[in-house]
Amino acid sequence: MKPVREGSPWRGLWAVVAKEMADHLTSVRMGILEAIVLLTAAVTLYMALQNLPSGTSEFLFLRLFTTSQDPLPAFVGFLGFLVPLIAIALGFDSINGEFNRRTLSRVLAQPIYRDALLLGKFLAGLFTLALVLTAIWLMIIGLGIFRLGVPPTGEEVARGLLFLLATIAYGGIWLGLAMVFSVRFRQPATAALAAISVWLFFTVFWGMLVGLIAQGLAKGVFNQIQLELFLARLSPNTLYAEAILAFLNPAVRAFGPLVPLQLIQLQWAVPTPLPLSQSLLLVWPQLTGLIAGTIVLFAIGYVLFQRQEIRA
Amino acid sequence: MSEIVIETQNLTKRYGEIVAVDNLNLKIRAGEVFGILGPNGSGKTTTILMLLGLTEPTAGSARVLGFDPMRQPLEVKSRVGYLPDQVGFYDDLTARENLAYTAKLNGLSRPVAQRRIADALERMGLADVADRRVGTFSRGMRQRLGVAEILLKHPQVIILDEPTLGLDPEAAREFLQIIRAFKEEKITVLLSSHLLHQVQAVCDRVGLFSHGKMVLEGTVPELARQVLGGAYRVHVRAVGPDLTQALHKVPGAVSAQKLDSDLYTVEAQEDIRAEVARAVVQAGASLLSLSLEEPSLDEVYQRYFQGVMAV
Numbered sequence: 001m002k003p004v005r006e007g008s009p010w011r012g013l014w015a016v017v018a019k020e021m022a023d024h025l026t027s028v029r030m031g032i033l034e035a036i037v038l039l040t041a042a043v044t045l046y047m048a049l050q051n052l053p054s055g056t057s058e059f060l061f062l063r064l065f066t067t068s069q070d071p072l073p074a075f076v077g078f079l080g081f082l083v084p085l086i087a088i089a090l091g092f093d094s095i096n097g098e099f100n101r102r103t104l105s106r107v108l109a110q111p112i113y114r115d116a117l118l119l120g121k122f123l124a125g126l127f128t129l130a131l132v133l134t135a136i137w138l139m140i141i142g143l144g145i146f147r148l149g150v151p152p153t154g155e156e157v158a159r160g161l162l163f164l165l166a167t168i169a170y171g172g173i174w175l176g177l178a179m180v181f182s183v184r185f186r187q188p189a190t191a192a193l194a195a196i197s198v199w200l201f202f203t204v205f206w207g208m209l210v211g212l213i214a215q216g217l218a219k220g221v222f223n224q225i226q227l228e229l230f231l232a233r234l235s236p237n238t239l240y241a242e243a244i245l246a247f248l249n250p251a252v253r254a255f256g257p258l259v260p261l262q263l264i265q266l267q268w269a270v271p272t273p274l275p276l277s278q279s280l281l282l283v284w285p286q287l288t289g290l291i292a293g294t295i296v297l298f299a300i301g302y303v304l305f306q307r308q309e310i311r312a
Numbered sequence: 313m314s315e316i317v318i319e320t321q322n323l324t325k326r327y328g329e330i331v332a333v334d335n336l337n338l339k340i341r342a343g344e345v346f347g348i349l350g351p352n353g354s355g356k357t358t359t360i361l362m363l364l365g366l367t368e369p370t371a372g373s374a375r376v377l378g379f380d381p382m383r384q385p386l387e388v389k390s391r392v393g394y395l396p397d398q399v400g401f402y403d404d405l406t407a408r409e410n411l412a413y414t415a416k417l418n419g420l421s422r423p424v425a426q427r428r429i430a431d432a433l434e435r436m437g438l439a440d441v442a443d444r445r446v447g448t449f450s451r452g453m454r455q456r457l458g459v460a461e462i463l464l465k466h467p468q469v470i471i472l473d474e475p476t477l478g479l480d481p482e483a484a485r486e487f488l489q490i491i492r493a494f495k496e497e498k499i500t501v502l503l504s505s506h507l508l509h510q511v512q513a514v515c516d517r518v519g520l521f522s523h524g525k526m527v528l529e530g531t532v533p534e535l536a537r538q539v540l541g542g543a544y545r546v547h548v549r550a551v552g553p554d555l556t557q558a559l560h561k562v563p564g565a566v567s568a569q570k571l572d573s574d575l576y577t578v579e580a581q582e583d584i585r586a587e588v589a590r591a592v593v594q595a596g597a598s599l600l601s602l603s604l605e606e607p608s609l610d611e612v613y614q615r616y617f618q619g620v621m622a623v
Contacts, residue, residue: 005384012416015416015417016417018416109396111386111390112417311357
């Protein structure tokens with residue numbers, strides 16, 4: 001029998017969000033990451049503009065995100081690295097940092113619930129990430145208009161926005177993971193390392209493991225491919241890659257086996273592009289998967305944090 | 313009898329097998345300065361955290377200002393100021409910014425917050441450094457900033473956990489002065505410490521904690537009477553015949569001991585210097601000196617825990 005708590009769990013939430021966002025936006029850590037993202041965007045945009053196939057006019061703006069020139073991957077390829085990095089950097093010391101600075105008990109002695117502190121920190125991280133990504137997105141579109149001399153079509157804008165949304169949701173997963181570790185581990189360095197290990201595992205090893213497991217378990221080739229696809233989609237990287245592939249490449253009608261993020265290229269195998277609604281339908285599971293993953297990770301962090309003793 | 317502001321009934325906290333707080337029954341009245349004393353690990357901080365609703369009790373109940381800290385923690389926390397041991401602030405923010413964050417968490421409107429912050433910093437002598445980063449503050453300054461944060465809330469109850477730990481003697485003295493000022497404002501103060509002379513200097517009543525239980529409770533003279541037998545001690549230096557028997561018979565004396573050839577100690581419930589002097593002279597000895605030692609909490613504490621060890 002648990003007593004019912006009185007008072008809103010969200011009291012003080014926006015005070016936390018405002019404070020944390022101010023911290024993020026003024027921190028040196030974020031400054032460095034923003035500089036890297038900006039540099040990446042500038043370089044890849046330049047490359048893309050140099051390499052746009054001449055003559056075609058369809059979905060030019062989407063190609064700005066996906067056109068690459070060897071040896072550099074396209075902008076979306078870089079995002080696959082940078083978004084997890086930024087998200088982890090935003091979250092890995094959120095709770096244990098307060099603990100180590102001995103501010104946690106003082107803050108929780110104010111009339112707020114723990115819910116407000118944790119959600120406030122999560123939202124602040126997510127908003128910061130969204131802010132950075134939106135700024136970059138606008139910059140690319142803006143420079144694109146400037147260089148291409150044509151405005152983007154409505155569908156391009158809509159696809160671009162969905163791509164942005166998927167990217168933020170992808171960041172949310174890594175932010176959630178980093179925050180779980182920041183609750184679990186008392187040392188921020190441990191939490192950061194743990195989060196990066198998980199990311200490395202999914203980026204480098206999961207693909208190999210998926211192949212091995214599928215080979216071992218599958219009966220028949222078709223079954224093996226199916227199994228491989230299923231296992232691969234347990235990784236947020238796969239979900240994200242498929243989501244942005246469908247949004248940025250209207251020609252994609254179905255997903256084959258693994259598409260490594262870094263190899264995404266617009267291929268116009270099918271002459272008629274899919275309408276946006278169909279693309280959206282195609283990656284609806286991936287998109288909800290990303291968002292659900294974020295929520296699940298937040299919930300785990302929430303439970304851990306509620307049970308934690310705050311005394312030093 | 314004034315109103316009771318903090319009350320616990322059989323409050324218990326277990327961490328697995330370990331009992332941190334064991335059936336605690338505590339009553340603190342309005343306007344009182346109550347000291348919680350005890351060695352490390354005796355359940356002082358756990359008790360405080362339960363009073364604030366920051367840790368869930370395993371059993372029992374607590375009431376703070378009429379609110380249940382488990383069910384109505386926000387009500388409790390908006391009326392109670394808490395200074396944790398080793399208080400921390402955001403080092404990158406200034407003193408004023410740190411307090412502004414607290415004010416926002418307390419839901420104070422901006423003009424009210426600004427005024428209260430200025431007042432609190434002024435009162436704690438931090439007005440000059442209000443816009444300096446807290447990272448540059450000394451421990452004493454941080455501690456005062458912690459009190460400024462408490463003042464911001466205009467609390468009815470203040471809970472201080474080891475507030476003078478790690479302060480230099482001058483800063484500690486100033487801090488006791490601050491606590492006395494609270495008392496004059498009729499704010500109830502709950503103070504935990506193991507620095508006994510400081511507790512003795514400011515507290516109206518004291519509770520001695522040991523292994524999660526409050527083993528003794530009362531004013532310092534009361535405790536002294538309970539633990540030491542006599543609360544007062546008269547030291548007598550006199551030359552002449554053995555006085556032990558004579559001193560024993562002095563009305564009010566609890567015990568008399570001969571420490572040295574001409575040195576005696578008489579323990580008593582009250583100040584019986586005059587009677588002792590008379591007895592010495594009547595016994596035919598010449599009195600050289602007579603002094604009174606008031607009971608100290610140090611002694612109560614030591615004697616109590618020695619007694620516990622012996623058992």
